[in-house]
Amino acid sequence: MKKQHITDPIEERLKGVSRRDFMKFCGIMAVSMGLPLSAGTQIAEAITNPKRRPTVIWLHGQECTGCTETLLRTSHPSLEHLILDLISLDYHETLNAGAGHQAEAALYQSVKENAGKFILVVEGSAPLKDGGKYCMIAGRPFVDIVKEIAAKAAAVIAIGSCASWGGVQSSPPNPTGATGIPEVLKGTTVVSIPGCPPNPYNFLSTVLYFLTFGKLPALDEKARPKFAYGRLIHENCERRPHFDAGRFADTFGDEGHRQGYCLYKLGCKGPITHANCPAILFNEVGAGAWPVGTGHPCFGCTEQAVGFKIPLHTQAEILQVTPDAAHAPIEMEKGKGVSAGAAALLGGIAGVAIGAGAVITKNLGKSDEGE
Ligand code: SF4
Incomplete structure (x- = not known):
């Protein structure tokens, strides 16, 4: 009798990543969140459920793109798998294939379709001096874009020291009025993952925690995940x-x-x-x-x-x-x-x-x- 091939849902979902490597990755994520190794199974279930794949919109302000670079250096999984399988990265200025009006249209389309459900990640600080003119995107001050999109997000993450509290460009005399995103979005919980660059696993762990348990991890008084800081x-x-x-x-x-x-x-x-x-x-x-x-x-x-x-x-x-x-x-x-x-x-x-x-x-x- 011909042997029937049983499809493994995990391998099916994470094409190119073996089940063993994937479970290892989930275990690493669980441990880096300070959870027992067994929580890796829950993380694996959340990741392999296509309905729970979170939409992520990633904005860039005043920064060097080092936070994105650090994410590119992860290999458990590679960014390719991260983008295609673990999260739905709908907008990221460094990685977008499209540009100009096409990219902007994709951004607002995603915000509209995923209102109240997407994770907003902000990399870089917002300059507030002189009406925010020191960082303009598509003709608009970056600070206005952040405020508008954050109002429709399920969660906001400030990645890197620039987004968390201003970073190097906020050092005295701070000529552009560089300001961290928690300060820009006063009254909103903004999870901060500071570091120059931040460790990519602290970011991935935070996103996967949210995905697995439907809530943010415990935060310290500066809104940094306690498991990491x-x-x-x-x-x-x-x-x-x-x-x-x-x-x-x-x-x-x-x-x-x-x-x-x-x-x-x-x-x-x-x-x-x-x-x-x-x-x-x-x-x-x-x-x-x-x-x-x-x-x-x-x-x-x-x-x-x-x-x-x-x-x-x-x-x-x-x-x-x-x-x-x-x-x-x-x-x-x-x-x-x-x-x-x-x-x-x-x-x-x-x-x-x-x-x-x-x-x-x-x-x-x-x-x-x-x-
Ligand atoms: S022991 Fe403390 S002071 Fe010494 S190198 Fe390590 S962190 Fe720095």
Whole structure:
């Protein structure tokens, strides 16, 4: 008898991505949201339900397009699959095939058809000075376009530091009046995913959380997802054991720098910056792919009062003096315990899992607000 081919709905839906890779991706997303691995199944169900594929409209204001670039660098899944299968990206000025009147018509058609249901993503700040004339799109000030489209969106996400609070162009004297989208849309909940660039998984996780659970993840007082911005970089940094032991790089290229010692004296802002960079890293090229891991001090790009505000090499005020108990003692005898790197990694995972995961998991099925 001829064998009947049973179509796998997931493989059918995600053409070119194996079921195994797809489930791995959903697991990664669940863990990066601070959820148990098993929540990956719920995420997979949400993604593979074509009726729940969210429409995303992506606007560009004052920025360098680095946030889009960082998304292009994801490989779980590639942007091609992200666009075609996970979300319906109806308008994105960098990626649109059409241009001019054709692109504008597509934008307003999508807003009309998906009113109240689409996710608006804004990349870049809005200049408010002189009537917003420093960023015009199709003859209109960008700020007016944002206000008009946000009024019809189901959720608004500000991606990157520029959209979250103004970014580099808002540094004094801020000649164009560059302003973050939460400030432009006062009274509307705007989820902020700051970073220069932001980690693409923090964005993807937020969108998938919304898609899977029909609500936004728990947010901190600056409307950043707690699963991504709930901890100081300093708490999970792989160089933390050196900080606790008083081992610092004094100048770039000195012996301490070459040994991988703490970068605090070079101006690292990890002690005053909330982000999960040391736990989830960047660019998927292996361990160490984040600024501090490559030997550069954190400059605090995820904090409004730090990045582009406090000079790069000014030392940060230490907020947390007590060593993190999750780290192994730096003086542990060689061969008798975990390495400093492994301890930092474990500390990072423990921090994310205990801090964000437990809280969010506890509240699954309830409102995520007001934790
Ligand atoms: S000061 Fe910077 S390099 Fe040193 S432990 Fe903290 S985050 Fe890591």
